[in-house]
Amino acid sequence: MSNLVAEKLTELSRSLQDTGATDFGFVGRVVGLTIETRGLKAAMGSVCEIERESGAPIEAQVVGFSGETTFMMAFGETSGINLGAKVRKTAEADIALVGESALGRVLDARGHPLDGLPPLSGLRATPMLGTPVNPMERVPIENTLDVGVRAVNALLTVGCGQRIGVIAGSGVGKSVLLGMMTKYSQADVIVIGLIGERGREVKEFIEQILGVEGLRRSVVIAAPADNSPLERIRAAHLAHSYAEFFKANGANVLLLLDSLTRVAHAQREIGLAVGEAPTTKGYTPSVIGLLPKLIERTGTGSEGEGTITAFYTVLAEGDDLNDPVVDIARASLDGQIALSRDLADQGHFPAIDLVGSVSRLMPVLATDEQIENALRFRKIWSTYQENKELVQVGAYQRGSDHHMDTALRTITQITDFLTQKMTEASSAEESMTALRELVHEF
Numbered sequence: 312m313s314n315l316v317a318e319k320l321t322e323l324s325r326s327l328q329d330t331g332a333t334d335f336g337f338v339g340r341v342v343g344l345t346i347e348t349r350g351l352k353a354a355m356g357s358v359c360e361i362e363r364e365s366g367a368p369i370e371a372q373v374v375g376f377s378g379e380t381t382f383m384m385a386f387g388e389t390s391g392i393n394l395g396a397k398v399r400k401t402a403e404a405d406i407a408l409v410g411e412s413a414l415g416r417v418l419d420a421r422g423h424p425l426d427g428l429p430p431l432s433g434l435r436a437t438p439m440l441g442t443p444v445n446p447m448e449r450v451p452i453e454n455t456l457d458v459g460v461r462a463v464n465a466l467l468t469v470g471c472g473q474r475i476g477v478i479a480g481s482g483v484g485k486s487v488l489l490g491m492m493t494k495y496s497q498a499d500v501i502v503i504g505l506i507g508e509r510g511r512e513v514k515e516f517i518e519q520i521l522g523v524e525g526l527r528r529s530v531v532i533a534a535p536a537d538n539s540p541l542e543r544i545r546a547a548h549l550a551h552s553y554a555e556f557f558k559a560n561g562a563n564v565l566l567l568l569d570s571l572t573r574v575a576h577a578q579r580e581i582g583l584a585v586g587e588a589p590t591t592k593g594y595t596p597s598v599i600g601l602l603p604k605l606i607e608r609t610g611t612g613s614e615g616e617g618t619i620t621a622f623y624t625v626l627a628e629g630d631d632l633n634d635p636v637v638d639i640a641r642a643s644l645d646g647q648i649a650l651s652r653d654l655a656d657q658g659h660f661p662a663i664d665l666v667g668s669v670s671r672l673m674p675v676l677a678t679d680e681q682i683e684n685a686l687r688f689r690k691i692w693s694t695y696q697e698n699k700e701l702v703q704v705g706a707y708q709r710g711s712d713h714h715m716d717t718a719l720r721t722i723t724q725i726t727d728f729l730t731q732k733m734t735e736a737s738s739a740e741e742s743m744t745a746l747r748e749l750v751h752e753f
């Protein structure tokens with residue numbers, strides 16, 4: 312931007328401020344994803360419109376400040392924005408429009424239909440970032456949630472209002488596991504956030520994994536990888552807003568967010584664009600602040616409200632379980648389900664690695680008998696995993712270890728228990744019965 316243009320914009324901005332017209336400003340520079348505006352007085356999170364010479368205005372949100380410069384980021388493409396384009400503030404904060412009519416629908420980050428059906432009706436406004444819940448008003452988690460997956464029901468019992476991370480590398484069956492829980496879960500309402508995924512996978516998940524029956528009681532919010540980082544963040548917040556809406560109406564909600572890592576990547580893009588200093592693996596401090604706030608929007612509510620049971624998929628990049636996002640998730644969630652690439656390569660689905668998986672609420676929710684059976688099962692399974700290579704090379708002598716001998720004798724039944732077809736449902740009662748019968752053979 313030339314000095315002459317900069318002086319003219321500054322002079323015009325000051326004249327607007329002198330007359331009290333601070334809801335307007337002008338584009339001074341566009342650098343990458345960031346739009347720098349002069350003269351606009353708007354709070355963090357304010358929503359604005361940027362005029363273009365041709366076409367509809369572009370919506371943008373305030374993401375930072377520096378001196379007299381306001382940094383904004385567009386929800387969509389920035390093509391068509393000229394130097395000096397007029398910027399108008401339209402709202403002090405972003406809001407979410409939610410309602411019952413969203414059930415069975417597929418929406419984008421702005422809440423608009425992606426399924427070609429008519430616009431939603433009967434919506435009401437709610438804060439996009441939610442309303443903080445007083446921790447002293449949350450009711451305790453006392454009821455279990457039947458997710459329809461045998462290994463989870465019996466060995467990683469989940470409670471209504473619990474938050475669980477599904478941690479795995481790419482291509483080991485996270486989406487398939489989510490789809491199974493969607494179809495077979497006993498939750499009243501299911502909210503699915505597909506954040507940063509390939510556009511092809513969005514349709515495949517809805518048609519091939521979720522299916523007609525699963526979609527009927529679900530709200531799907533999709534923001535593929537080609538959406539702007541601001542749209543991906545908004546889609547994650549919108550999914551939580553819908554979950555909160557149904558929870559406030561007394562429903563037990565199952566929230567599935569795929570993936571928390573893509574949300575972190577989007578926030579990292581925004582942070583770097585406005586000048587935040589990168590830390591480990593380039594993640595900015597705002598990422599560390601965003602993820603726990605997002606997770607804390609789920610859980611139980613006050614007396615008379617429903618619950619939000621949340622499953623967040625976390626991508627362990629390069630199968631590194633010490634990835635910063637994995638660490639943040641483990642510290643903020645009530646347990647994790649780790650998926651193993653080795654098991655997936657063997658055709659073992661769902662590829663749940665019991666050694667790295669835990670439900671922190673299972674000791675509270677499960678009976679003493681179930682806990683004892685689960686511990687015995689885990690002991691046999693972990694012993695087998697530790698020593699199976701010795702068996703494969705012929706170095707293990709039977710009789711050396713009682714638990715390993717039991718594992719070798721029952722490994723077929725153990726594998727049958729842990730594996731489950733996508734078309735097969737296993738209720739909580741069926742899962743407990745199968746576990747009890749199997750452990751009696753040990």
